[in-house]
Amino acid sequence: MNEKVRKAIFKKVSEEPFAKKFGLQLIEVHEGYAKVEMVFTPDMENMFGMAHGGAIFSLIDAAFEIASNSHGTMAVALNMNINYLDSPEKGAMLTAEAREINRTKKTAAYNIIVTDDKNNLIASCQSIVYRMEKPLPFL
Numbered sequence: 001m002n003e004k005v006r007k008a009i010f011k012k013v014s015e016e017p018f019a020k021k022f023g024l025q026l027i028e029v030h031e032g033y034a035k036v037e038m039v040f041t042p043d044m045e046n047m048f049g050m051a052h053g054g055a056i057f058s059l060i061d062a063a064f065e066i067a068s069n070s071h072g073t074m075a076v077a078l079n080m081n082i083n084y085l086d087s088p089e090k091g092a093m094l095t096a097e098a099r100e101i102n103r104t105k106k107t108a109a110y111n112i113i114v115t116d117d118k119n120n121l122i123a124s125c126q127s128i129v130y131r132m133e134k135p136l137p138f139l
Helices: 003-015 017-022 053-068
Strands: 025-030 033-039 073-084 093-103 107-115 121-135
Touching: 003 025, 003 053, 017 053, 025 053, 033 053, 053 073, 053 093, 053 107, 053 121, 093 121
Parallel strands: none
Antiparallel strands: 025 033, 033 093, 073 121, 093 107, 107 121
């Protein structure tokens, strides 16, 4: 992976207001791959005291966004299909890993999984992006 792109993505994620709000931490990025972590905090609970689907989606979307833009050109989501499989325990560290499984000139497909700190599978997602021919604007 281009080192300039890697450093720019780490910097941009650390500055992003939404990432700060949810405590999203970029752990690792390679071409077509990203690993992002987040602690399940009380303000992420739904009306049942379980993890809100929107919080889990935010973690998935961050990993997807980073992996799909890791080639140094802009990519925007076309579709995301999420399966919520389990609810994490309160205070659990959640990890999303996004892996590129196919890439063409115009699209790319990704598998994203979310696990907790006990390696329980929390969610899985299949996603597709449209690949633009524009460099990342923050490079």
